[in-house]
Amino acid sequence: MLNQFLAVANQLGVNFERLGVMLPILALVFVPLERLWPKQRQQVLRPDILTDLAYYFVGGTLTALLLMLAGALLVRAMQGWIPAAWLQWVAAQPWWLLMPASLVVGDLAYYWAHRWSHQMPWLWQFHAIHHSAERMDWLVNTRTHPVDAVYTRCIVLIPSYLLGLAQGGIDSANGMMIAVALFNRAWTSFVHANVRWRLRGLDGLISTPAFHHWHHANDGAAYVNKNYAALLPVWDLLFGSFHLPKAFPQRYGISQAVSPGFLRQLLRPLPRPRGR
Numbered sequence: 001m002l003n004q005f006l007a008v009a010n011q012l013g014v015n016f017e018r019l020g021v022m023l024p025i026l027a028l029v030f031v032p033l034e035r036l037w038p039k040q041r042q043q044v045l046r047p048d049i050l051t052d053l054a055y056y057f058v059g060g061t062l063t064a065l066l067l068m069l070a071g072a073l074l075v076r077a078m079q080g081w082i083p084a085a086w087l088q089w090v091a092a093q094p095w096w097l098l099m100p101a102s103l104v105v106g107d108l109a110y111y112w113a114h115r116w117s118h119q120m121p122w123l124w125q126f127h128a129i130h131h132s133a134e135r136m137d138w139l140v141n142t143r144t145h146p147v148d149a150v151y152t153r154c155i156v157l158i159p160s161y162l163l164g165l166a167q168g169g170i171d172s173a174n175g176m177m178i179a180v181a182l183f184n185r186a187w188t189s190f191v192h193a194n195v196r197w198r199l200r201g202l203d204g205l206i207s208t209p210a211f212h213h214w215h216h217a218n219d220g221a222a223y224v225n226k227n228y229a230a231l232l233p234v235w236d237l238l239f240g241s242f243h244l245p246k247a248f249p250q251r252y253g254i255s256q257a258v259s260p261g262f263l264r265q266l267l268r269p270l271p272r273p274r275g276r
C-alpha cells in the first residue's frame with residue numbers, strides 16, 4: 001500500500017516537473033508568434049492568466065491523478081476481451097505504422113467524445129469552462145476542467161486499448177506514446193494561439209488556428225457546435241459539423257455565465273441560475 005502511494009506520488013511529481021519544463025518552452029514559442037502575427041491585439045499578462053496557470057499546474061496534476069485511477073479501472077475492465085495473438089501481432093508492427101494508426105483511432109474517438117460533451121448537459125457543464133474564454137491564445141488550451149479532461153481521455157483510451165494500440169494503458173511510457181502526447185500538447189496550444197495565420201493547403205486537412213477558432217466562435221447560433229476534431233477535420237466533413245470560411249470569427253466564448261476563478265469553477269463550473 002505504501003509502495004503504491006509512493007509510486008503515485010512519484011508519478012505526480014514527474015508530471016509536475018514535466019509541466020514546469022514545458023511551460024517556458026511553449027511560452028518561448030507562442031508569445032513571440034502572437035506578438036508578430038496577432039489575430040487581435042491583446043496583453044500577454046491578461047486578467048485571467050492566473051486562472052489558466054492554475055488549470056495548467058493544479059488542474060493538470062489533478063487530471064493526472066484521476067486519470068491514473070480511471071485508466072487503471074478501465075484497463076482492468078477491458079483486460080481479457082482481446083485475443084493475445086492479436087495484441088502480439090499489433091505490438092510487432094513498426095512504429096511508423098502504429099503512430100499514425102494511434103493518431104487516427106484516437107482522433108475519431110476524440111471527435112465523438114467532444115461532440116457528446118457539447119450535446120449532453122451533464123458533460124457540457126464541465127466542457128463549458130474551456131469555451132468560456134472570450135479571447136483566444138495558446139494558454140486557453142490549458143483551461144479544461146479535470147472531469148472534462150479525464151472523460152475525454154477515457155473515451156479515447158477505449159478503442160485504442162481494444163485495438164491493441166495502447167497496451168500499456170493510459171500512461172503508456174513507451175517512446176511512441178510520449179512523442180504523440182508531446183506533439184498533441186504543442187499542436188493543441190498552436191490551434192488556440194492568437195495568430196491570424198491561414199495555412200493554405202493544410203486548412204481542411206489538419207486542425208489549424210482558423211479551424212479551431214471557429215469551434216470557439218460566439219458569432220451566432222448558426223456557427224456553434226462546429227469543428228470538433230482535435231487533429232483531422234475529415235471527421236467534421238463526414239459527420240456534418242465542418243465550418244471554415246475565409247475569415248476568422250469576430251467573437252469568442254459562450255453566453256452562459258461560468259463561476260469566477262479556478263476553485264469555484266472546479267467545484268461548480270456553472271453557477272446555479274438566479275431565483276432557484
Ligand SMILES: [Zn+2]
Pocket residue numbers: 114118127131215
Ligand atoms: Zn468544445
Ligand SMILES: [Zn+2]
Pocket residue numbers: 130141192212215216
Ligand atoms: Zn479549444
